[in-house]
Amino acid sequence: MSWEHVSSGKVRDIYRLDEDRLVLVTSDRISAFDVVMAEPIADKGRVLTALSAFWLERLRDVAPHHLLSVDVPAGAPSALGGLGGLAGRVMVVRRAEMLPIECVVRGYLSGSAWAEYRRSGTMHGQALPAGLRQSERLPEAVFTPSTKAEVGHDENISFDQAAELVGVETAKLAREISLELYRRGAAWAAERGIIVADTKFELGFIDGELAICDEVLTPDSSRFWPVEGWQPGATPPSFDKQPLRDWLEETGWDKTPPPPALPDQVVAATRRRYVEAYERLSGARLADWPPTAGGATAEADGGADGGVAYAVTGDAGAEAVGGADGGVTGAGDGGADGAAADAGERR
Ligand SMILES: Nc1ncnc2c1ncn2[C@@H]1O[C@H](COP(=O)(O)OP(=O)(O)OP(=O)(O)O)[C@@H](O)[C@H]1O
Ligand SMILES: [Mg+2]
Numbered sequence: 001m002s003w004e005h006v007s008s009g010k011v012r013d014i015y016r017l018d019e020d021r022l023v024l025v026t027s028d029r030i031s032a033f034d035v036v037m038a039e040p041i042a043d044k045g046r047v048l049t050a051l052s053a054f055w056l057e058r059l060r061d062v063a064p065h066h067l068l069s070v071d072v073p074a075g076a077p078s079a080l081g082g083l084g085g086l087a088g089r090v091m092v093v094r095r096a097e098m099l100p101i102e103c104v105v106r107g108y109l110s111g112s113a114w115a116e117y118r119r120s121g122t123m124h125g126q127a128l129p130a131g132l133r134q135s136e137r138l139p140e141a142v143f144t145p146s147t148k149a150e151v152g153h154d155e156n157i158s159f160d161q162a163a164e165l166v167g168v169e170t171a172k173l174a175r176e177i178s179l180e181l182y183r184r185g186a187a188w189a190a191e192r193g194i195i196v197a198d199t200k201f202e203l204g205f206i207d208g209e210l211a212i213c214d215e216v217l218t219p220d221s222s223r224f225w226p227v228e229g230w231q232p233g234a235t236p237p238s239f240d241k242q243p244l245r246d247w248l249e250e251t252g253w254d255k256t257p258p259p260p261a262l263p264d265q266v267v268a269a270t271r272r273r274y275v276e277a278y279e280r281l282s283g284a285r286l287a288d289w290p291p292t293a294g295g296a297t298a299e300a301d302g303g304a305d306g307g308v309a310y311a312v313t314g315d316a317g318a319e320a321v322g323g324a325d326g327g328v329t330g331a332g333d334g335g336a337d338g339a340a341a342d343a344g345e346r347r
Pocket of ligand 1: 008009010011012013014022066093094095096097098202204213214215
């Protein structure tokens, strides 16, 4: 089996196994203010992979998903040797026809949504109640899509603009799936002391069905706030890159490459937050990931021999969506179910 390089993003390297399957390799690279730092954050790729696999399994009744296996297929290119081992950072997925939008859901008013609200009292063009404060919980979670910019920042768009890009029916289904994923994920996280302020999903068609792709509810695709640090009117310390961003701000760096070299303690603090997010949300130890370390099967066809197999196209299709909302209510005692997401602006 050979891996054919398809593309490399700031964080992931993507390879093609065959017509139907891709390998997503998540590196330990970290970006802040859209610039990739020179120093890797040890274990970050494993955290993002483990957390995505955790959520995809847990939320599989909401919609089908792309994950086939987290075992490392044979034939990895030697160029990937520099990543410090592939085990635990690889997802073999069904190749999907990706929607050209980012499916952002916001439960709290932050980031670009806060900026727009402050300017015009709206969020993605939609009116919001007056008098909301920064980081305030929204009356209900809102689907706030954005474009997927090839270069530069993603742009916030209205639901109608999203419908123009993907068709009304698909946009409605994407909204329904995204809101349900958010509500369920946010309720789960709130019980574990983490507010999902916002998050971004990427959906695509697999065998004609809209499926959950990419990474899911990770510190890179979401704003995670510790429940105890949240207070409307201020920006809570985020659960992920906050120590890094704080430090970068203090240096007075102008946010153009090259970034300053990161001190060891900033790298270590960042790593701790990623690992803690995973361990709190999943209830598992990162040390136990991947589940079959060493014994992985080379087959990525969903065979369950030794490896962990993920049912791809779920048994429950779109009709399962919207069946169970409610997840969010009663989530945190602070009343925090919500989450909203900011796609490109922070990464
Ligand atoms: N099942 C899938 N089929 C096809 N493409 C996918 C699938 N899952 C994820 N992708 C795509 O793979 C890419 C993931 O790579 P990565 O996150 O590194 O890059 P990015 O998000 O495009 O850019 P960056 O992270 O640099 O801002 C995304 O473009 C995503 O849309
Ligand atoms: Mg991405």
